[in-house]
Amino acid sequence: MPTLTYRDALNQALREELQRDDNVFLMGEEVAEYNGAYKVSRGLLEEFGPRRIVDTPIAELGFAGIGVGSAMVGLRPVIEMMTWNFALLAIDQIVNAAAKIRYMSGGQFGCPIVFRGPGGAALQLGSQHSQAFESWYAHVPGLKVIAPATPADAKGLLKSAIRDDNPVIFMEGEMLYNTKGEVPEGEHVVPIGKADIKREGSDLTLICHSKTVSVALKAADQLGKEDIAAEVLDLRTIRPLDTDAILGSVAKTHRCVIVEEGWPYAGVGAQVAYTIQHEAFDELDAPIERVTGADVPMPYNRALEKAAKADPAKVVQAAKRALYLES
Amino acid sequence: MAGTATKEQRPVKPDAATLDEWRQWLRMMVLIRRFEEKAGEAYSLGRIGGFCHLYIGQEAVAVGTISALRPEDYVISAYREHGQALARGMSSRSVMAELYGKATGCSGGKGGSMHLFDAGLHFMGGHGIVGGQIPLGAGFAFAAKYRGTDQVSLTFFGEAAANIGAFHETLNIAGLWKLPAVFVIENNGYGMGTSVQRSSAITDLFERAASYDMPGVVVDGQDVVAVRKAMDDAVRRARSDSSPTLLEVRTYRYVGHSMSDAAHGTYRTKDEVDEYQARDPILVLANRMREAGALDDAAMEAIEKDVMAEVEDALRFADESPEPEPESLWTDVYAPRPASRAESRDN
Numbered sequence: 311m312p313t314l315t316y317r318d319a320l321n322q323a324l325r326e327e328l329q330r331d332d333n334v335f336l337m338g339e340e341v342a343e344y345n346g347a348y349k350v351s352r353g354l355l356e357e358f359g360p361r362r363i364v365d366t367p368i369a370e371l372g373f374a375g376i377g378v379g380s381a382m383v384g385l386r387p388v389i390e391m392m393t394w395n396f397a398l399l400a401i402d403q404i405v406n407a408a409a410k411i412r413y414m415s416g417g418q419f420g421c422p423i424v425f426r427g428p429g430g431a432a433l434q435l436g437s438q439h440s441q442a443f444e445s446w447y448a449h450v451p452g453l454k455v456i457a458p459a460t461p462a463d464a465k466g467l468l469k470s471a472i473r474d475d476n477p478v479i480f481m482e483g484e485m486l487y488n489t490k491g492e493v494p495e496g497e498h499v500v501p502i503g504k505a506d507i508k509r510e511g512s513d514l515t516l517i518c519h520s521k522t523v524s525v526a527l528k529a530a531d532q533l534g535k536e537d538i539a540a541e542v543l544d545l546r547t548i549r550p551l552d553t554d555a556i557l558g559s560v561a562k563t564h565r566c567v568i569v570e571e572g573w574p575y576a577g578v579g580a581q582v583a584y585t586i587q588h589e590a591f592d593e594l595d596a597p598i599e600r601v602t603g604a605d606v607p608m609p610y611n612r613a614l615e616k617a618a619k620a621d622p623a624k625v626v627q628a629a630k631r632a633l634y635l636e637s
Numbered sequence: 638m639a640g641t642a643t644k645e646q647r648p649v650k651p652d653a654a655t656l657d658e659w660r661q662w663l664r665m666m667v668l669i670r671r672f673e674e675k676a677g678e679a680y681s682l683g684r685i686g687g688f689c690h691l692y693i694g695q696e697a698v699a700v701g702t703i704s705a706l707r708p709e710d711y712v713i714s715a716y717r718e719h720g721q722a723l724a725r726g727m728s729s730r731s732v733m734a735e736l737y738g739k740a741t742g743c744s745g746g747k748g749g750s751m752h753l754f755d756a757g758l759h760f761m762g763g764h765g766i767v768g769g770q771i772p773l774g775a776g777f778a779f780a781a782k783y784r785g786t787d788q789v790s791l792t793f794f795g796e797a798a799a800n801i802g803a804f805h806e807t808l809n810i811a812g813l814w815k816l817p818a819v820f821v822i823e824n825n826g827y828g829m830g831t832s833v834q835r836s837s838a839i840t841d842l843f844e845r846a847a848s849y850d851m852p853g854v855v856v857d858g859q860d861v862v863a864v865r866k867a868m869d870d871a872v873r874r875a876r877s878d879s880s881p882t883l884l885e886v887r888t889y890r891y892v893g894h895s896m897s898d899a900a901h902g903t904y905r906t907k908d909e910v911d912e913y914q915a916r917d918p919i920l921v922l923a924n925r926m927r928e929a930g931a932l933d934d935a936a937m938e939a940i941e942k943d944v945m946a947e948v949e950d951a952l953r954f955a956d957e958s959p960e961p962e963p964e965s966l967w968t969d970v971y972a973p974r975p976a977s978r979a980e981s982r983d984n
Contacts, residue, residue: 335783361783367813372772372806379776382761383711385783402803406766407773415754415762416745417969451970475972 311494317487319461320350323468324388326496328358331386334472337364337373338390338427347392348428348487374400374425378407381423381477388472391427394443394481400425401446408477409452424471426480428487429457430521430571431608434615440608442572444519447479448549448581454502455548457481459523461491463546466500474502483521505552507559511541514565514632517556517582519545522569522601522620529569529625540629548578556582557590564595565632569620574602599628656931659922662704662861663932666696666919668944669720672729673892675948676719676736680896684956685736689750692720694891697918698793698823699724701864702886705872706791711759711777713770714793716751717823717890718763721793725760727753729951739958746961747969767828768794768801771820775807778816782879789875790818796885797828799842808883812849817875819868822885824858829894830904843885851881858888859918862925889913 314322327334340347342355342365355363366373370391377387391397397404408421431440448455454476458464464482471478508523509530516526523544530540543559545552560566566586568579583598604618630636651659673691680689692699695717703712703724714721722732727743735742736750744754751765761777764770774792781788798804799822811818822842826833833840846853852874856867864886871882891910892900901907926932 367806367809369806369810371803372775372810375769375772375803375807376776376779376810379713379761379773380780380783381776382773383777383780385780402766402769403772406769407764411762412972413969414744414748414752415756415969416743416747418744418754418756419761420972422972454971 311492313490314461314493315487316461316464316483316489316491317348317350319465319493320468320482321352321354322493323465323472324351324354325357327469327472328354328362333384333386334388335362335364335385336388336390337366337377339366339368339392341365341390346390350482350487351390370396370400371403374403375407377423378403378411378421381408381421382411382419386422386472388424388426391425393439393484394427394429395439395441397425397427397443404447404453404477404479405450409450413452420475421477422475424468424478424480426468426471427482428484429481430483430485431603431615431619432484434610434612436610437607442570442603444481444548444570445572445577445581448578453477453479453549455479455481456502456546457483457520457548458546459483459486459508459520459544461489462493462498463500463506463544465493466498467502467546469499470502478502481520485521489524500546503547503550503552505555506544506546507541507555508544509540509542511539512563513539514567514629515541515543515559515563516567516569516625516629517543517545518569519548519578521571525620525622526569526625528622529629532622532626533629538629538633551582551585553585553589556586560586560590561593564593567599567601567625567628567632569601569625571603571620573605574600575605577602596632596634599632601625601628651929651931656926656929658704659862659926659931662700663919663922663926664940664944665700665724666861666922667940668729668947669696669699669723670919671944671948672723672733672951673719675952676733677892677896679736679952685750686738687749687751688716689736689896690717690894691890691892692717694913694918695823695825695858695888696720697861697864697922698821698858698886698888701861702791702819702821702868705865705868706789709759709786709788711761711774711788711790712793713761713774713777713790714763715767715770715795715798716763716765717795718753718793719750722753722755722760722763725755725758727755727758727760729947730954731755733951733955734958737955737958738960739955740961740965741954741958745965747965768798768803770794771798771803772807774820775811775816775818778811778818778875778881779814781817782814787876788817789872790816791821792818793821793823795828796822796824796826796833796842797831797836799845800836808845808849808851808881811881812851815879816881817879818881819871819875820881820883822883824885824887825890827890827894827904830898832904843883846883849883851883853883853885855885855887858886859916859921861918861922
């Protein structure tokens with residue numbers, strides 16, 4: 311199986327879907343001639359031409375809405391947000407139009423559209439360029455939210471997202487683009503709404519997604535050295551949530567830590583923790599722990615930024631609290 | 638030379654086809670007027686809930702523009718869209734039933750006054766966020782161009798929406814990409830209670846087209862014939878040349894912004910409302926037809942009677958229609974079979 315970067319896996323998914331269906335097109339800032347701000351769309355203009363690979367002005371609200379309109383009449387746009395930070399300018403079109411068209415019209419119109427781009431913190435980009443928005447969009451009925459952690463999942467889930475008949479929020483990890491992994495060639499489709507156990511274990515479950523999967527895996531390695539077997543459950547899809555997989559793992563381990571890049575208040579972990587305590591109250595042997603980004607805007611200073619991020623040490627600590635090994 | 642001059646002049650006496658068209662426009666404008674009056678009454682009686690923005694006074698805008706379109710073209714509007722829905726051919730029954738929130742409404746009772754949709758007629762909705770529908774309208778035009786059809790997209794919005802970012806972002810893109818779109822500023826003078834003079838640095842809003850490399854046209858919105866003429870030109874540019882137009886139609890609403898807003902007394906005077914009513918769009922067309930000998934009192938009375946019967950029928954239908962099934966609360970949130978398209982392709 312070929313080894314690809316996360317970036318190239320996304321590129322492969324786009325290329326294959328563009329080849330498969332003429333209704334699929336890619337639109338966004340710098341996606342064509344510049345080959346993408348993060349080079350995800352490298353070579354696509356050359357292969358598919360300017361009709362299918364469309365450079366836009368810096369006008370997130372405008373081109374997001376044009377995408378939504380085109381999806382209402384049957385095209386299948388992939389709208390690249392250069393980063394999810396900029397998508398705040400387009401959120402009216404995502405929340406008030408894309409997510410609600412089907413419902414408001416009594417089912418007459420659908421909106422098969424993918425909004426994709428990098429999210430989460432990179433390195434020292436400061437407050438406005440370092441944030442995770444999964445919970446914002448997961449809050450909205452009508453949207454699906456995906457945040458893959460590996461190159462194989464990135465490819466398989468982007469293909470599913472493009473084929474889905476609903477608006478899909480596809481959040482790529484800004485720090486993951488250069489990470490490598492084996493990626494199946496050709497028709498590799500990962501279903502939306504299915505979590506994946508990235509490492510098996512019996513002592514506790516680390517629930518994570520996107521960049522925090524690697525954080526949890528490192529923490530699991532460290533815990534392993536202390537004979538603690540942590541299971542790493544990658545949500546992959548934030549909405550719809552794979553409740554069965556979560557409950558199955560917790561029923562096995564009886565303890566869990568939820569790890570995410572975003573802020574704690576009303577975060578993804580809050581919903582996951584609610585689901586676990588409501589559906590598996592009797593399975594729990596300890597309170598659910600959370601490791602999140604610090605509840606502050608992201609600082610620029612390197613040391614402060616490190617302190618604000620979820621990291622393996624914090625996850626190990628939280629795991630030990632869940633195991634009553636530390637207070 | 639002489640031939641050209643004759644061609645450009647309006648015939649002194651309209652031909653039979655023109656008169657026939659005018660008769661249809663007149664009936665539609667009267668229908669919208671009476672429909673809205675009855676909707677206002679039903680609102681006061683508590684049969685219609687939420688917000689309700691009436692179109693009374695603006696009828697010539699919807700009729701003059703939409704009548705220029707083909708069935709395959711697209712129409713999208715804001716939340717004062719009952720009149721446009723009717724002008725597009727949606728039945729009085731389905732629109733009134735939607736205002737009543739009934740299962741038989743055009744959006745199954747889930748949309749309401751601000752969200753009227755009809756996929757079959759390419760009526761792409763009323764939208765409730767000021768200016769939010771403008772990029773969607775450009776999206777339909779984008780799709781037409783992408784597919785190589787000659788469809789045209791008509792987007793309505795109020796003059797207050799010409800100050801919002803979505804307007805400027807969309808018109809820039811539409812001009813840049815030469816989208817087959819007509820953007821109609823329905824300028825009724827007020828965004829809620831704020832006049833154009835108090836909201837816009839320039840009050841000739843059609844001039845904003847200059848920034849976006851498209852023709853900007855202004856037309857008297859009380860004269861349906863003039864509106865239609867301007868719209869014909871805009872549609873021709875869109876369909877034949879894939880070129881967008883910004884069309885400012887100057888009109889007036891006789892009623893308040895919504896049902897909770899008095900017609901006059903706060904931000905405008907009764908004299909001002911009276912002044913516009915003297916140039917009522919129905920009156921203007923009726924006079925034109927009378928001058929052409931194509932309308933008399935009896936004919937006008939017949940139209941009124943016919944229209945009232947239709948509106949009364951719509952009210953009865955809405956009243957007697959069933960409420961949506963309780964389970965419908967949970968439907969239409971997501972596509973019925975996620976990824977069904979992919980499956981069908983793969984099989």
